[in-house]
Each structure stands twice: as C-alpha cells, then as structure tokens.
Amino acid sequence: MASNTEGDYQYTPGLHSVTYVTAPNEETAKKLAEGLVKNKLAACVNIIPSIFSVYEWKDEIQKDPEVLMMIKTRTSRLEDLTKFVRDNHPYEVCEVISTPIQHGNLPYLKWLGEIVPDKQ
Secondary structure, eight states, rough: OSSEEETEEETTSSOOOOEEEEEEHHHHHHHHHHHHHTSSSSSSEEEEEEEEEEETTTTTEEEEEEEEEEEEEEEGGGHHHHHHHHOOOOSSOOOOOEEEOOOOHHHHHHHHHHHHHOOO
C-alpha cells in the first residue's frame, strides 16, 4: 500500500471530501461552482454534462436531464458548502452528498488544503 506521506507532507484520511451536487443545467452549475471557489468553499469543481436522473418526487416518477458537479473541499467546510448550495440552488430540495477522501495524489491533496482554509 502506498504511503500517505510525501516529503514533509502527511495526509490524514478524511481531511478532505468530494461532494456531489446535481443541477438543472450547465449555467446553474457554473454559477454555483464559481461562488464555491470564490468563497473558498471548494478548491475545484468539475461539471459533468449530460447525466439523466430518474427519481421519485411528490409521488411521481421524474425523469430529467441534469449536470453533475463534483466538488473537492475540506471536510470541515461541508456545512458551509451545503448552506451555500441550498441558498443559491433553484431546486426546492437540492442534492448535496459527500464522501471522505481516504487517499490520493499527495501534491493534489496538499494543494486542496492550501486553497480551502480549515473552518475556524
């Protein structure tokens, strides 16, 4: 198994997270992404176009084209990130789900931590 140490940088599993948010279109996703990065709630947001979501909403099966946002952030900032998305998203109930990063490219994880400050 690869080491979680490179030079003097040691990564603690779970320090950072990937958050997934769906949006109705690229314009909405770009606006949310820019706000997240500008407000230091995310280091990077990937916008993945052309997904198709099937879900139940208000007792009916819905089928909608959407885009997926893959957001890299500090785990300590998830509450603030979620609030920002909820306050700026057009959906009545928006998807914001996260999973911790256990391992990855250490220079990238170090950069992520430098871009997104820890919650004070």
